[in-house]
Amino acid sequence: MRFEFKTSYAQDIGLVRHSGYAFWYGLLMLALLLAPWLLQEYWLAQLTFVLIYALVGLGLMLLAGFTGQFSIGHAAFLGVGAYTQGVLTNMGWPFPLALAVAAVLSAVVGVLVGVPALRVKGIYLGIATLSFGFIVEEVLARWESVTGGNAGLHVKPPQIGTWKLDSEPEFYYLCLLLAVLATLGILNLLRSPTGRAFVAIRDSEVSAQSMGIHLARYKTLAFALSAALAGLGGALYAHRLQFISPDQFNVLQSIDLLLMVVVGGLGSVHGAFLGAMFLIAMPQLISQTKDFLPEAIGQAPGLQGLVYGLVLIVFVLFEPLGLYGRWLKLRTYFQLFPFYRKGMFKRQKSFQKSDRLK
Known part of the structure; x- marks a missing residue:
């Protein structure tokens, strides 16, 4: 087991805790750089989707996992970024400029949602963001002169100057960066x-x-940053599919995004990537196991939603720390074996005594 002895504040806030972390993250980065040569094109495309969803998950993790504000309409920010990128790119705007505008416009929309939502919290905040998601979906469907309505919108491949990123490895490296x-x-x-x-x-x-933190300012800032990352992911999502329609950004997509950060592990950056891997891998696993199930179950239209709901219930009841929390428990178990105690990761109350007076 490694014991960390820190002698300065700079060591305490360092991005990498010790040389072991640097080694494993460096190895992971090397594997990601070599992925186009190690993976087939289909699996490279799935890895690209993982990076796109992880980008959106980082924003939602910042909002829900680190600020404590849940959003059930986050697919709306994804849609704003996707349609902004698609419309501007089709008008001939340079890709980097369109990408920046998509992120900024999503952040502005996030502020417009965050300011009215300052007076509510908990389930009421979820209902407010859900209502916003319905409004955005309806606007995308009705504003046919710009978005194409329900007929959808074709999006050109990204292009930087004369360099057209139309191959899978090139777009993968863009998403990785x-x-x-x-x-x-x-x-x-x-x-x-x-x-x-x-x-x-x-x-x-x-x-x-009581410590002087301006609640309204920081809550609005969290919404803006989260929406900007979602808009950035939406722009990449539009280029990856090259066709977008309003039904791709409905409430089911928002629930998938929320499921992603809950299963991955709220309050951890690792959880955004683990949740994205889960979100991409689950449909593959479900489709592969359909052939082994009875026809009445395997061909049922709501099978995927049922599986997602059961997985969410299992994680909330038995593993509230998510996939990253399970990894921490396994790592600690092997580090401390045979002195690992079962109650080391006992669930802690997330509120302080001052909250009980409300």
């Missing part, structure tokens, strides 16, 4: 006073306010 930059940005944000303010608001709004 943006995912790495977003991850580093989130990690540095969480080490900053702003990130610590987000976590303080999640743990106890009363305590955070």
Whole structure:
């Protein structure tokens, strides 16, 4: 077992805890760089989707996992980014500029949602964001002159200058670059006073306010940053599919995104990537096991929704820390064996005494 002895504040806030982390993350990065040569085109496409969903998951993790504000309409920000990117690219805008506008416009929409939602929390905040999701879906379907309505919108492949990223490896590297930059940005944000303010608001709004944290400002900022990352993911999503329609950004997509961060592990950056892997892998596993099930069950139209619901119930009841929490338990078990105690990861109450007075 490794014992960490830190002698400075810089060591305490470092991105990498020790040389072991640097080695394994470096090995992972090397594997991702070599993926186009190691994987077939189909699996490389699935890995690209994992990176896109992880980008969106990082934003939702920042909002739900680190600030404590749940959104059940996050697919709306995904749709805003996707349609902004598609419309601007088809008009001839340069890809980087269209990508920046998609992220900024999604952030502006996030602020417009976050400001009215400041007065509500919990299930009421979820209902407010869900209503916003329905509004955006209806706008995308009715604004036919811009979005194409229910007929959908074709999106050109991304192009930087004369370089057209129309092959699978080239687009994969673009998604990998943006995912790495977003991850580093989130990690540095969480080490900053702003990130610590987000976590303080999640743990106890009363305590955070008593320490001088402006709740409205930081909650709105969390919504804006989360929406910007979702819009960025939506722009890549539009280019990957090259065709988008309003029904791709409905409430089921929002539930999938929320399921992704809950199963991956709320409150951890690793959880966004693990949840994205789960979200992409589950449909593959379900389709492969359909042939082994009775026809009445395997061909049922709601089989995937049923499986997702059962998985969510299992994680909420038996593994609230998600896939990343399960990995931490396994790692700690092997590190401390045979001295591992069953109650080491006992669920803690997330509220402070000051919250009980409400």
